[in-house]
Amino acid sequence: MFKELKTERLVLREIKESDANDLFASFSRDDVTKFYGQDSMREIEQARKLIEFFAESRRNKRGIRWGIQRKGQNGLIGSIGFNNMALSHKRAEIGYEIHPDFWRMGFASEAIEAVLSYGFFHMELNRIGAIVYIENDASNRLLQKLGFEKEGVLKEYMHQNNRFYDVTMYGLLKDQFEEIGKVQHERNA
Numbered sequence: 001m002f003k004e005l006k007t008e009r010l011v012l013r014e015i016k017e018s019d020a021n022d023l024f025a026s027f028s029r030d031d032v033t034k035f036y037g038q039d040s041m042r043e044i045e046q047a048r049k050l051i052e053f054f055a056e057s058r059r060n061k062r063g064i065r066w067g068i069q070r071k072g073q074n075g076l077i078g079s080i081g082f083n084n085m086a087l088s089h090k091r092a093e094i095g096y097e098i099h100p101d102f103w104r105m106g107f108a109s110e111a112i113e114a115v116l117s118y119g120f121f122h123m124e125l126n127r128i129g130a131i132v133y134i135e136n137d138a139s140n141r142l143l144q145k146l147g148f149e150k151e152g153v154l155k156e157y158m159h160q161n162n163r164f165y166d167v168t169m170y171g172l173l174k175d176q177f178e179e180i181g182k183v184q185h186e187r188n189a
Contacts, residue, residue, distance in 0.1 A: 006071075006114075010107065010111055012068060015065055016051070026098075032099070035132070035133040035139065036097060037160055039160065066080050077102045077107060078098035080094070080115050082094060095130070109146060112146060116146070127172070129169065131168070133166075133167055134166050147176055150169075
């Protein structure tokens with residue numbers, strides 16, 4: 001059974017075939033895919049195949065992907081999830097994208113915090129990593145703000161649009177996440 005997650009403003013839910021148009025609306029945009037590691041979609045069929053890929057990854061326990069939906073609204077504004085899951089090693093990598101119409105509204109950080117909490121406390125992960133293009137300033141800042149530590153640079157790790165890209169490798173351990181949560185809770189008290 002797929003675990004739906006809820007935050008103050010969002011519902012993170014299973015991505016269905018009926019979400020293909022919403023995924024295509026994001027993944028067909030160069031400003032979304034330029035730091036995603038894949039070329040922009042040109043046909044709706046590519047979005048349907050991506051949804052199948054997400055479902056197969058979940059069945060094979062290699063990944064899990066949630067659609068990001070605003071509470072009380074229809075349609076997805078993005079997606080988030082774990083890839084490269086190695087459950088026997090209690091680790092995974094997080095990835096996400098948000099449609100540009102919803103950038104800089106705090107939706108990404110809200111969704112990431114929910115998924116991190118689920119990963120650490122329900123999936124019993126000990127480490128969650130992230131691989132981010134060095135040029136992706138917004139994502140680099142966001143992950144650091146959420147407590148991820150820069151662990152190094154992977155040279156020419158991604159190949160997209162006939163070019164190699166360096167990426168930053170980030171990591172967050174469960175103990176660090178718990179400590180950050182305590183600090184944030186104390187600040188809010």
